[in-house]
Amino acid sequence: MKLTYIFIFGLIFSLKINAQTHNDFHQSLVDQVNYENIEENLTDFANFGEKQLGSSAATNALNWMVGLYQSWGYTNIEQHEVNQWGQTGYNLIVTKTGSVYPDTYIIIDGHYDTINGPGANDNGSGTAIILEMARILKDINTEYSIKFIHFTAEEWGLIGSYQYVEDIVIPQNLDIRLVFNIDQVGGIAGDINDTITCERDESSPNYNNSQSADFTNQLMTCMELYSDLDINLSYAYGSDYVPFQEEGFVITGLYEFNESPYPHSSQDTVANVDFDFIHQVAKGTMGALCHFAQAFNVMETDDQNSGSVITFPNPVDKILTVKTLRSGEKQIQLNDLSGKIIFQDVFSDNEFHIDTSKMPDGIYILNILDGKSVSNQKIIVQHK
Ligand SMILES: [Zn+2]
Structure with a gap:
């Protein structure tokens, strides 16, 4: 009142x-x-x-x-x-x-x-x-x-x-x-x-x-x-x-x-x-x-493999670790929110590292694509 x-x-x-x-x-x-x-x-x-x-x-x-x-x-x-x-x-x-x-x-x-x-x-x-x-x-x-x-x-x-x-x-x-x-x-x-x-x-x-x-x-x-x-x-x-x-x-x-x-x-x-x-x-x-x-929203659009991609730390300052249980060749891509590709590579191991230390602070979308599915996650780059 x-x-x-x-x-x-x-x-x-x-x-x-x-x-x-x-x-x-x-x-x-x-x-x-x-x-x-x-x-x-x-x-x-x-x-x-x-x-x-x-x-x-x-x-x-x-x-x-x-x-x-x-x-x-x-x-x-x-x-x-x-x-x-x-x-x-x-x-x-x-x-x-x-x-x-x-x-x-x-x-x-x-x-x-x-x-x-x-x-x-x-x-x-x-x-x-x-x-x-x-x-x-x-x-x-x-x-x-x-x-x-x-x-x-x-x-x-x-x-x-x-x-x-x-x-x-x-x-x-x-x-x-x-x-x-x-x-x-x-x-x-x-x-x-x-x-x-x-x-x-x-x-x-x-x-x-x-x-x-x-x-x-x-x-x-x-x-x-x-x-x-x-x-x-x-x-x-x-x-x-x-x-x-x-x-x-x-x-x-x-x-x-x-x-x-x-x-x-x-x-x-x-x-x-x-x-x-x-x-x-x-x-x-x-x-x-x-x-x-x-x-x-931290998106996880993976159907059966939901949760099979783990990223840390998030927010990340320097090195982002990406772990996945999926075997075989996978394409990895990091986009900014406008959709521009900031980084991409192909890897076969279960673990991959991305150096984010030169990327501007902000929110990025990490996409991992193999033949069957796509998963995407929001990654926050925040330099200390
Ligand atoms: Zn009141």
Whole structure:
């Protein structure tokens, strides 16, 4: 829930913002966004009750989220202690390591504390979406690292996010590409909720504003490509991206356009949100997160020989080793993403080495062809 109610309704965008194009692989991940999962997780979230900092409901919700992340196989799970007005609670930070830029982060965040009610919309909606993103992306390669962050004490004045920036982001000099905040995207049950507000930074300091505008344009394009929603552009304020924004980081965010009257009351229940709307927001969010973190597919189109080609290390700095169980003569080819052949040779052994030390950093496709089949894999060249 926003702290102030100064609204300028921006233009409704319906045209393509830039040259970003639809990505089939990202669409395949968007297609995995599951209505029932979101409904179930949001219902569980609401059932914990009012989750103010220091409450047992907040602890229960935190432990429940940790359990979900663990059940999906995440291991880099951190709890960051937050203290305010004699109460203690925790931000939850789950990190997924990127393949190309492991030390550069896309942060997707939303608060999980609630005030004066169960907070199904504010911010169970954002919480359930972030959880669904994390579930689907667990074993998906992304070029950038992703931090899934659930902040506490947002409702007390962005306390959890302020303390995170102060305790972790600044001292550790975290390299953050983008902070993508989701707060209150539940819509209103029974209403037509067909528009999502994308928020860009229009406040001081100004030097990060143009990059925020650029990322927000990309967010709007992704919402159009991967959801059924119309887009409203507005400005960012009153949620957990603010502490990052104030330190010069680049932010963007999502907020409902049809603003619910129920947040911060006992009426902010599952019965009063629009799950169809949340599902559409989640689909657009997945498309955007895949785009921001650059999710990519490691292809293995081998039929019966699937897995019979092993490459390592990947990412590679100098020598790429290619191992295969296939006997006989094989053609090996390395292409860049435009299809240009960078390297090719023929080999008969089960092991082959390619010197990548003079190749520019980037993504390449390794093709191995024998008489029967082709296998291709994405290879990342990254010089240390
Ligand atoms: Zn909120």
